[in-house]
Amino acid sequence: MAMLKPISFTISSKRTGRRNPDDPSQGGLFKLVCNSYSCNKSNLPSSEASVGALRLVHEFNPKIPLEEAVTPPSSWYTDPSFLELELDRVFYRGWQAVGVTEQIKNPHDFFTGRLGSIEFVICRDGNGKLHAFHNVCRHHASLLVSGSGQRSCFVCPYHGWTYALNGVLLKATRISGLKNFAINEFGLIPLKVTTWGPFVLINLDKEIQPQQEADSKMVENEWLGSCSDILSTNGVDSSLSYVCRREYIIECNWKVFCDNYLDGGYHVPYAHKDLASGLKLESYSTTILEKASIQQCESCVEGGDDFDRLGSKALYAFIYPNFMINRYGPWMDTNLVLPLGYRKCQVIFDYFLESSLKDLKMGKKIGGGHEASGLYYLDGGGSLVALQTSLTPLQ
Numbered sequence: 598m599a600m601l602k603p604i605s606f607t608i609s610s611k612r613t614g615r616r617n618p619d620d621p622s623q624g625g626l627f628k629l630v631c632n633s634y635s636c637n638k639s640n641l642p643s644s645e646a647s648v649g650a651l652r653l654v655h656e657f658n659p660k661i662p663l664e665e666a667v668t669p670p671s672s673w674y675t676d677p678s679f680l681e682l683e684l685d686r687v688f689y690r691g692w693q694a695v696g697v698t699e700q701i702k703n704p705h706d707f708f709t710g711r712l713g714s715i716e717f718v719i720c721r722d723g724n725g726k727l728h729a730f731h732n733v734c735r736h737h738a739s740l741l742v743s744g745s746g747q748r749s750c751f752v753c754p755y756h757g758w759t760y761a762l763n764g765v766l767l768k769a770t771r772i773s774g775l776k777n778f779a780i781n782e783f784g785l786i787p788l789k790v791t792t793w794g795p796f797v798l799i800n801l802d803k804e805i806q807p808q809q810e811a812d813s814k815m816v817e818n819e820w821l822g823s824c825s826d827i828l829s830t831n832g833v834d835s836s837l838s839y840v841c842r843r844e845y846i847i848e849c850n851w852k853v854f855c856d857n858y859l860d861g862g863y864h865v866p867y868a869h870k871d872l873a874s875g876l877k878l879e880s881y882s883t884t885i886l887e888k889a890s891i892q893q894c895e896s897c898v899e900g901g902d903d904f905d906r907l908g909s910k911a912l913y914a915f916i917y918p919n920f921m922i923n924r925y926g927p928w929m930d931t932n933l934v935l936p937l938g939y940r941k942c943q944v945i946f947d948y949f950l951e952s953s954l955k956d957l958k959m960g961k962k963i964g965g966g967h968e969a970s971g972l973y974y975l976d977g978g979g980s981l982v983a984l985q986t987s988l989t990p991l992q
């Protein structure tokens with residue numbers, strides 16, 4: 598995994614009273630390392646790029662009547678400075694879905710991720726408390742930990758500094774004899790984290806104090822607005838059992854995936870003919886809310902099997918800016934679209950199933966859910982059935 602571009606600077610004498618950064622005779626063994634976003638402006642668009650990207654925004658008039666509307670200019674998808682602006686104004690502000698609670702179900706569970714140029718690690722400490730940190734060692738800015746799993750502590754792969762899961766620096770190697778090194782000043786830099794239903798959210802906003810406990814009602818309102826009631830009453834909640842994850846890298850701007858999802862079923866009769874035959878497309882509706890867009894379409898399938906992925910009641914919710922929740926029959930899947938560059942993105946699909954059905958049928962899931970050609974389960978008659986990943990109407 599690529600290292601975050603960090604900024605490191607020597608401990609200033611003003612801050613600690615211990616070291617004069619202008620004095621070359623004072624060695625640079627220790628560097629206070631901060632994440633680039635939290636400690637400098639390098640993530641923000643340079644003034645020239647910023648002006649250019651803002652000009653692209655202002656060239657578009659979102660208020661013209663629908664009949665006279667045109668699509669946003671292609672530069673929004675092809676200009677690298679526009680992605681920088683999006684990261685600053687969209688992804689580094691407000692709550693962002695980054696994972697599922699299944700990933701941090703037990704004490705000592707952790708997972709890592711990247712949002713824009715921010716590397717983060719989310720973990721549950723030994724007491725079960727949830728934490729999120731910049732995934733950057735406070736010594737020389739090495740990426741601290743990769744992947745996911747269980748750890749009792751995080752040991753930096755570069756020089757072995759060791760951090761507790763609550764972020765406290767437990768051990769800095771080979772510092773005996775060094776004066777004025779305050780180990781308690783070098784804990785991991787925290788991020789704001791919370792959960793909603795089965796989802797894990799972080800907030801990179803610099804104005805928020807990570808140490809404060811997030812008020813769940815406030816988070817719900819900020820992330821979902823009035824959409825939260827619709828999701829809750831349609832079975833988007835933490836009672837569902839987690840099934841599996843699939844991930845894809847797509848060579849396109851992240852908004853292309855979102856646009857496809859949000860085209861109101863425009864592409865379905867042509868791109869998904871088989872699927873369209875199972876839908877009452879004349880019933881297709883889109884409801885725009887302040888934080889979300891809800892699409893619904895009735896199914897032609899009468900009294901389908903419990904595993905019917907269309908289901909009679911289906912709801913497809915797009916949560917600004919990049920998270921999609923598809924709830925249909927006993928299933929739920931989510932699509933998280935992460936920009937990896939202005940012309941590359943990662944899409945993460947997570948699958949959930951109503952608990953009673955998972956116990957009954959998915960318990961015999963073959964191959965841990967990651968067969969090369971797809972996902973499989975044994976149906977009630979013992980037959981191997983492929984769980985297609987492209988059956989939701991909006992994909």
Ligand code: FES
Nearest residue numbers: 734736737753756
């Ligand atoms: S970078 Fe030196 S211990 Fe982490």
